[in-house]
Amino acid sequence: MASNVLRDAHRIVVKVGSSLVTNEGRGLDEAAIEEWSRQLASLVHGEDGSKREVIMVSSGAVAEGMKRLGWATRPKELHELQAAAAVGQMGLVQMYETKLREQNVGSAQVLLTHADLADRERYLNARVTLLTLLQLGVVPVINENDTVVNDEIKFGDNDTLGALVANLVEADALVILTDQKGLYTADPRSNPDAQFVHEAQAGDLALEAMAGGAGSSIGKGGMLTKILAAKRAAGSGASTVIAWGREQDVLLRLTRGEAIGTLLVAPTHKNQARKQWMMDHLQLRGAVTVDEGAARVLRAEGKSLLPIGMTAVEGDFSRGEVIAVRDPQGQELARGLANYASSEARLLCRHASSEIERLLGYTAEPEMVHRDNMVLTAH
Numbered sequence: 001m002a003s004n005v006l007r008d009a010h011r012i013v014v015k016v017g018s019s020l021v022t023n024e025g026r027g028l029d030e031a032a033i034e035e036w037s038r039q040l041a042s043l044v045h046g047e048d049g050s051k052r053e054v055i056m057v058s059s060g061a062v063a064e065g066m067k068r069l070g071w072a073t074r075p076k077e078l079h080e081l082q083a084a085a086a087v088g089q090m091g092l093v094q095m096y097e098t099k100l101r102e103q104n105v106g107s108a109q110v111l112l113t114h115a116d117l118a119d120r121e122r123y124l125n126a127r128v129t130l131l132t133l134l135q136l137g138v139v140p141v142i143n144e145n146d147t148v149v150n151d152e153i154k155f156g157d158n159d160t161l162g163a164l165v166a167n168l169v170e171a172d173a174l175v176i177l178t179d180q181k182g183l184y185t186a187d188p189r190s191n192p193d194a195q196f197v198h199e200a201q202a203g204d205l206a207l208e209a210m211a212g213g214a215g216s217s218i219g220k221g222g223m224l225t226k227i228l229a230a231k232r233a234a235g236s237g238a239s240t241v242i243a244w245g246r247e248q249d250v251l252l253r254l255t256r257g258e259a260i261g262t263l264l265v266a267p268t269h270k271n272q273a274r275k276q277w278m279m280d281h282l283q284l285r286g287a288v289t290v291d292e293g294a295a296r297v298l299r300a301e302g303k304s305l306l307p308i309g310m311t312a313v314e315g316d317f318s319r320g321e322v323i324a325v326r327d328p329q330g331q332e333l334a335r336g337l338a339n340y341a342s343s344e345a346r347l348l349c350r351h352a353s354s355e356i357e358r359l360l361g362y363t364a365e366p367e368m369v370h371r372d373n374m375v376l377t378a379h
């Protein structure tokens with residue numbers, strides 16, 4: 001049942017907007033951040049019996065920076081926006097760190113730009129770092145790296161960033177907390193006849209016609225960016241809930257299966273979406289051939305590909321590119337993201353992972369292709 005999407009979600013990205021985080025621009029809402037931190041901690045600790053991995057994408061840096069700098073109106077100049085964001089981010093991340101620590105949960109600040117996710121190598125680095133933090137039970141607190149962005153490389157709004165992070169870590173669900181109960185058929189601030197939308201399919205074009213711009217001078221994304229974020233998140237199989245951030249125990253109730261807010265269901269499950277994404281790579285830049293032992297454990301035991309099982313490398317590829325994995329007979333048995341470039345992979349063939357440092361002078365990961373970044377293509 002669709003409303004069980006959050007109940008069954010193990011890895012969840014939560015995004016919260018500026019107007020909620022800064023109490024409509026009146027300064028960081030400590031009580032709200034404390035409340036969300038309490039709920040995030042409960043999910044990480046598995047107080048409902050199911051430990052989960054959660055990432056918080058939080059807006060509010062510019063709004064908080066404006067408050068701290070005494071600016072009443074949002075600056076127009078990019079360098080002033082960047083200055084406000086740099087000032088505000090200090091308070092934002094300190095507040096999350098303090099409130100999560102009070103709940104015995106670690107936190108980590110991660111600042112990203114569009115360029116970070118557009119570059120394969122940086123994409124993979126960000127992915128493996130976030131997955132490591134999640135495995136350690138830490139809550140990454142992510143924002144756009146406003147201080148360095150310019151018009152070409154910025155996401156522009158954290159709804160988009162939230163969806164890209166959901167793709168990056170292959171989250172099961174994206175929860176967008178905002179200052180409305182969810183999506184209405186029109187902006188409820190200006191249209192009293194607007195009807196609430198309980199559930200729809202992510203990517204349904206009719207939704208975009210309903211969604212307008214930001215509801216306050218503080219927010220940036222508006223509902224349209226939330227609808228588009230749900231469509232993007234669905235690309236890696238994550239469903240999205242848009243809900244009111246001040247709803248009592250909103251995250252806990254959603255993960256217990258309660259239908260709150262607007263649920264935008266992803267048409268495909270994340271494993272199917274991942275397979276589709278990898279299979280869509282018609283032009284693979286290279287391939288590695290593996291021995292019988294490696295072929296067997298990849299096919300039957302869900303293992304990662306270690307260099308010791310590699311017998312040959314074809315093509316010219318970089319770290320982070322999708323490559324084919326072939327069995328000794330030359331049949332493609334899997335595809336995945338290469339942790340090492342082809343020139344390095346050739347040096348690693350037949351060597352144990354413990355020798356990577358000696359052979360390359362560094363170790364990225366012990367695997368050539370991690371199972372999390374792999375899909376079997378032939379049975």
Ligand SMILES: Nc1ncnc2c1ncn2[C@@H]1O[C@H](COP(=O)(O)OP(=O)(O)O)[C@@H](O)[C@H]1O
Pocket residue numbers: 016017018019020177178179180182183184185186187188189210211212213214215216218219220221222223224
């Ligand atoms: N169809 C719609 N349904 C609900 N809210 C809408 C709709 N169209 C526009 N909005 C406006 O979008 C606002 C939420 O977006 P935004 O102000 O950017 O919040 P946030 O800071 O959480 O991203 C709502 O307060 C509302 O005024």
Ligand SMILES: N[C@@H](CCC(=O)OP(=O)(O)O)C(=O)O
Pocket residue numbers: 016017018019058059060061062063085143144146156157158159218219220221222
């Ligand atoms: N990086 C910016 C994001 C602004 C933003 O997306 O705001 P919102 O539309 O309220 O989520 C900030 O922290 O102010």
